[in-house]
Amino acid sequence: MPLALMISCLLASFSTLAVCDDSLETCGAGCTLSAGSRGLLQIEKTMGNQKETTTSTTWASPYYMMTCPGTQAMTTQSMTEADYDNITAEIQALYNSLPSTCTPTECPQADWAGCVLRMAGHDFMDYKDGQGGADGCVDLTDADNLGLAECLFTGEFGISIADAYQHFCQSVSLADFLVIAAEAVMSASRQHVTLEDSSRSTIDFKSSFKFGRTTAKTCEWAHGRLPNPENSCSAVQETFVESMGLTWGQAAALMGVHTLGRAQIANSGYNGWWSSALMSRKFNNDYYVSILAKGWGPEVAVAGNAQKNQWKRVDAGANETGLGKEMMLNTDLCLAFTMDDAGTVELDAATAASAECKCTWGVPVAVSTATTKYEEGRFCGSTNIPGSSNFRQQRAICCGEEFDGRSDAAIDCGLPIDPKGPAYESIKKFANNEDAWLRVFKAAWRTATGNGFSLRRLRS
Numbered sequence: 001m002p003l004a005l006m007i008s009c010l011l012a013s014f015s016t017l018a019v020c021d022d023s024l025e026t027c028g029a030g031c032t033l034s035a036g037s038r039g040l041l042q043i044e045k046t047m048g049n050q051k052e053t054t055t056s057t058t059w060a061s062p063y064y065m066m067t068c069p070g071t072q073a074m075t076t077q078s079m080t081e082a083d084y085d086n087i088t089a090e091i092q093a094l095y096n097s098l099p100s101t102c103t104p105t106e107c108p109q110a111d112w113a114g115c116v117l118r119m120a121g122h123d124f125m126d127y128k129d130g131q132g133g134a135d136g137c138v139d140l141t142d143a144d145n146l147g148l149a150e151c152l153f154t155g156e157f158g159i160s161i162a163d164a165y166q167h168f169c170q171s172v173s174l175a176d177f178l179v180i181a182a183e184a185v186m187s188a189s190r191q192h193v194t195l196e197d198s199s200r201s202t203i204d205f206k207s208s209f210k211f212g213r214t215t216a217k218t219c220e221w222a223h224g225r226l227p228n229p230e231n232s233c234s235a236v237q238e239t240f241v242e243s244m245g246l247t248w249g250q251a252a253a254l255m256g257v258h259t260l261g262r263a264q265i266a267n268s269g270y271n272g273w274w275s276s277a278l279m280s281r282k283f284n285n286d287y288y289v290s291i292l293a294k295g296w297g298p299e300v301a302v303a304g305n306a307q308k309n310q311w312k313r314v315d316a317g318a319n320e321t322g323l324g325k326e327m328m329l330n331t332d333l334c335l336a337f338t339m340d341d342a343g344t345v346e347l348d349a350a351t352a353a354s355a356e357c358k359c360t361w362g363v364p365v366a367v368s369t370a371t372t373k374y375e376e377g378r379f380c381g382s383t384n385i386p387g388s389s390n391f392r393q394q395r396a397i398c399c400g401e402e403f404d405g406r407s408d409a410a411i412d413c414g415l416p417i418d419p420k421g422p423a424y425e426s427i428k429k430f431a432n433n434e435d436a437w438l439r440v441f442k443a444a445w446r447t448a449t450g451n452g453f454s455l456r457r458l459r460s
């Protein structure tokens with residue numbers, strides 16, 4: 001089946017909860033998806049507007065979707081640094097086979113790396129009370145996981161990590177493999193940063209990697225555990241702080257992964273890159289710089305869907321045709337900003353405008369190191385940054401010329417001189433100091449990918 005057809009088939013089928021088969025030329029309700037030799041296949045039908053799920057003994061998890069020429073290892077028994085390097089090399093070869101070009105609407109390496117990394121994130125974000133974590137299991141028929149099948153096994157730009165897994169599946173669990181694959185794409189995309197600027201730090205995951213995660217074939221209980229972006233910092237608190245045991249600073253550090261890749265209407269219903277398209281294949285602290293050194297305004301009912309509300313870039317530097325569509329989710333911006341000056345009402349795009357919170361921005365002095373070091377001297381898109389005596393003009397470049405009067409204070413989501421989001425101090429630190437972010441990120445990553453398992457170090 002041609003790739004385009006396959007992908008549209010998947011989108012159509014997963015959104016209607018049907019599962020597809022690549023032996024079919026067309027994909028109506030109840031089509032089936034290739035699951036290798038395992039014979040998974042839960043068929044779920046859409047009849048008219050009604051979804052009807054037929055119960056089945058098997059399940060669309062990554063485990064069932066990966067083929068293995070021999071017996072697939074459920075838990076890795078032993079692993080050396082050379083094994084780790086070998087997997088990394090194969091994943092990076094796949095990544096490097098994609099064009100490195102980026103336009104405002106297309107950046108294949110960003111999309112592919114984003115998908116692989118998001119796969120690992122969706123895997124470990126279901127950890128709670130000793131259950132779940134990085135066990136290689138997500139429910140691929142869950143709408144929250146739309147888009148993951150592509151880089152996993154059906155091929156995004158024709159490439160999937162299933163091709164690499166075949167070579168390691170008899171000794172390395174899928175659960176360990178997905179973590180290593182995510183580390184490999186972060187390292188590869190970090191190289192774009194260090195090649196451009198040798199003063200930036202390299203990132204090393206291998207020295208702290210541990211193996212021994214057991215792959216779960218199914219994980220029904222994970223349903224509904226993934227944080228809903230609409231739920232702002234309540235969702236971050238529930239998932240990252242309460243269930244995964246991270247501090248707010250670590251939660252904020254982990255969220256920096258959104259530097260890579262983007263949101264697509266066909267997958268999540270949200271739309272845009274977390275930064276400019278060109279930046280989105282570079283693993284750097286641009287996410288934090290973007291939160292604080294750009295102005296963001298609510299964008300309600302993305303693509304007409306009232307369930308999907310996000311923030312779009314509104315400052316003087318916003319340029320969708322030139323840079324790509326830039327956006328943030330509630331769960332991103334809530335870390336730094338609240339709706340009100342006191343910090344008691346969490347940020348929420350759906351109700352922001354009516355609550356007189358039309359623009360998130362913070363004063364330039366908070367990120368002056370970041371704008372100098374990482375933004376070529378730009379703040380809210382401008383290199384002509386007004387001083388603190390010209391608050392009015394600062395606001396105008398961040399929130400738009402129409403908001404330049406004293407009476408416009410109500411447009412600000414909290415006080416620009418004192419944002420009150422639960423991780424504001426960390427966001428500010430990470431924006432100004434990339435090394436500080438990388439340090440906290442690595443610790444958060446270790447916790448997130450280790451929760452629920454007792455793991456062992458690689459042998460040299």
Ligand code: HEM
Pocket residue numbers: 110111112113114115117118120121122125146147227228229235236254255257258260261262263264265267268269270329331
């Ligand atoms: C509160 C927590 C989080 C929420 C609400 C959230 C939400 C989202 C949404 C809505 C998308 C867009 C997906 C699409 O349309 O394709 C996305 C993409 C992404 N997420 Fe998250 N996410 C969260 C945490 C994480 C974590 C912890 C990771 C860790 C690895 C992660 C990695 C990614 C990546 C890399 C992408 C880009 C995907 C691509 O380009 O294909 N996210 N996230």
Ligand SMILES: *[C@@H]1O[C@H](CO)[C@@H](O)[C@H](O)[C@H]1NC(C)=O
Pocket residue numbers: 082083086167
């Ligand atoms: C790495 O992989 C290649 C082929 O995929 C294999 O020949 C080689 O033995 C592997 N090296 C290690 C150290 O496992």
Ligand SMILES: *[C@@H]1O[C@H](CO)[C@@H](O)[C@H](O)[C@H]1NC(C)=O
Pocket residue numbers: 319321322323
């Ligand atoms: C947007 O970007 C394009 C391409 O870089 C550029 O030609 C154009 O002048 C920019 N528009 C604005 C308003 O800055």
